[in-house]
Amino acid sequence: MNAAAPSARTAAIVPAAGRGERLGPGAPKALRTLAGQPMLLHAVRALAAARSIDLVVVAAPEDGVDEARSILAGLDTEAEIVIVSGGETRQDSVARALLALPADVDVVLVHDAARPLVPPDVVDRVSAAVRGGHDAVIPTLGVVDTIKEVDDGIVIGTLDRSRVHAVQTPQGFARAVLQRAHASSEGSDATDDAGLVERMGVVVHTVAGDEEAFKITRPLDLVLAEAILVRRRASGGVV
Numbered sequence: 001m002n003a004a005a006p007s008a009r010t011a012a013i014v015p016a017a018g019r020g021e022r023l024g025p026g027a028p029k030a031l032r033t034l035a036g037q038p039m040l041l042h043a044v045r046a047l048a049a050a051r052s053i054d055l056v057v058v059a060a061p062e063d064g065v066d067e068a069r070s071i072l073a074g075l076d077t078e079a080e081i082v083i084v085s086g087g088e089t090r091q092d093s094v095a096r097a098l099l100a101l102p103a104d105v106d107v108v109l110v111h112d113a114a115r116p117l118v119p120p121d122v123v124d125r126v127s128a129a130v131r132g133g134h135d136a137v138i139p140t141l142g143v144v145d146t147i148k149e150v151d152d153g154i155v156i157g158t159l160d161r162s163r164v165h166a167v168q169t170p171q172g173f174a175r176a177v178l179q180r181a182h183a184s185s186e187g188s189d190a191t192d193d194a195g196l197v198e199r200m201g202v203v204v205h206t207v208a209g210d211e212e213a214f215k216i217t218r219p220l221d222l223v224l225a226e227a228i229l230v231r232r233r234a235s236g237g238v239v
């Protein structure tokens with residue numbers, strides 16, 4: 001990455017337009033509540049609490065832009081908040097948010113609204129690694145289960161667990177690299193942004209993730225998230 005101009009800013013894009021069908025029927029996932037507050041509010045608060053983030057761009061559900069705006073209006077933060085309408089796929093939602101970035105942003109993190117409890121330290125770790133010169137950085141964790149490749153119910157092989165990592169967000173990029181990756185892979189519906197960047201042959205670096213940055217996908221994940229928030233409240237931490 002080229003040396004940043006002194007005034008260059010770091011933005012976080014938050015794809016938040018998913019329906020969350022695996023959670024069961026109801027409002028779009030990011031607008032559902034955790035400990036009485038929408039998941040989106042938790043996620044944006046965590047990003048804005050990170051020292052490295054100047055601006056947050058949310059890709060809201062198409063029919064939830066006004067709701068997202070009113071949810072985030074009360075957030076006490078110096079970070080600028082921009083809301084755009086998301087797309088049909090996660091990748092479309094990120095692409096739309098990229099279009100809304102101001103010219104002075106040179107580092108972009110992409111963070112799933114579905115990971116509302118990410119500790120701000122993880123956000124700053126990813127930003128620092130990009131600012132330090134890496135074009136692409138992802139937070140990862142080791143896996144505890146043995147991982148097998150299965151085809152049609154038959155085990156094809158067992159992966160070496162020590163070489164397998166679970167990938168979280170935020171994923172951080174030099175802005176130009178992420179924009180190029182999205183421009184060259186329209187319609188491919190990748191599940192993460194680093195996947196698009198890898199296809200261009202860019203080296204993707206890892207930093208330590210955090211168990212609390214887990215993705216809320218299934219009903220049991222809500223139980224875990226509520227328990228974490230109860231513990232944070234009891235210890236006087238940020239919720």
Ligand code: C5P
Pocket residue numbers: 014015016017018019020029030059086087088089090091093094111112113114115215216217
């Ligand atoms: O579905 P999944 O949990 O993988 O979604 C990851 C993130 O991508 C979620 O925060 C979700 O709101 C977002 N997403 C989006 N636009 C879509 C689909 C998913 O912003 N069309």
